[in-house]
Amino acid sequence: MKHRTARFLEERINLGPVRDWIRRKAVPEHKYSVWYYFGGLALFLIVVQIITGILLAFYYSPTPSKANESVRFIMEKVRYGWLIRSIHFWGANFLIAVVLVHMFSTYFMKAYRKPREVMWVLGSLILGLLLGFAFTGYLLPWTTLSYFATKIGVNTPRVLPLIGNYLSRIMMGGSDVGAATLQRMFTLHTVVLPLLALTLIILHVLLSQVFGSSVPLSQSNYDKQMRFFPDYLLRDAAVWTVGLAILLTFATVFPASLSAKVNPLQPAPAGTKPMWYFLFMYQSLRMYSRTAAIGSIALGALVWMAVPFLDRKSAKGKKSTFFTLFGLALLIYLVSMTVFADISMKIH
């Protein structure tokens, strides 16, 4: 049967170049090779999110009167509904964590250097879109906490000159968070962001196939390589299996909960705070003036994306201590602000 299918395809499409490419494809082997697995793991988690997201969309209803009830229905009545939602919830958290590890490992290995500049920019944009997924998805269960967290999120850009009010209005679909906001967040979460993200992910993966894995400058003397098929792919599959096992463990041992439906008359609950990946922004907004905090974060993100074009030394194959320190400083800032926000919330 297999032979027949292969023959059928062979007679119609010339698969020779594809076979040659697979045979030739190799992955560099050195002491930092382990970091390569995070890219594949991120891709695997994206597939998990797409599948669980589609399943949830079969039952979810994006209206204020039904949103919370439909999620409750999924969790309490639909067979394995609690598990699918839990996997989607934890999958989002894991995905962002894995993408952050992938991004920082790429950064410190200077894998963004020529000719992979565009891959770096695409990767940064993908991270931005994933944070967009997290933000838009947070409101969908229509709980009091998600309602107020979204209020904070959509009102924050108001301080930006010229476009601030417009941005805030188009996210809310009105002058306050309500039915229009829920509809917009759902549309963004299930249509707009997936289309954008898939396009960028396909381009990112295609470029990674064109350029292959980057070898860190310190390891350029090692020319050991591993065949992609089947050696590296099998290892990748093993990492995905471990990832899935950890994800399932979290989803079953700590299932995603669902708090009470939005009551806008109720005061914002004490401890209203964003998810862990937005805590650094939250803490920055608390510590500095709104305009300064948002302006610095936006500028920081632009500089971060432009690093491959700014780091001329790496492009020439030289060590660039400044950019290593810059990355380290950013990492320390993100971690310390996140921890600080969490601790200060607990104290208050």
Add this chain to the structure above:
Amino acid sequence: MASTRRQFLNRILGGGITAIMAYIIYPVLKFLDPPSISSGERSKAFVATTEEMSLNSAKFFRLLDRAAVLVRLPNGNYKSLSAKCTDLGCTVSFRPAGDYFHCNCHGSEFSINGRVLRGPAARPLEEYDVSVVGDKIYVSAPVKSV
């Protein structure tokens, strides 16, 4: 240096494509911006009876689909305010012991009159009109947006 015919045509083509893109994007951006409805009408709601409102008490209610609050001041007068914090829009809570409103999101505080006591909020709470007819207390506000 004078541009060649090819460069000139490329510029015309680039400019044309940019203009077409702007022609498409502009209405899309305008479409996404929800229309503001200002009819000059007022929305009026019955909130409470005078018996329900003791001195220094507050009652939260919905007006124009937004959270609002009716307070009875220590001098016996009534006041109605938007319960939406002017910082980032969270609903404030009433602290009767201290005669003030507190926002749990970023810690802004407002006096019972709606004045800012503590930031980051910079503007006072929006005030609505209160009318007492018999023993019934009504609050009204202009319908100004979606």
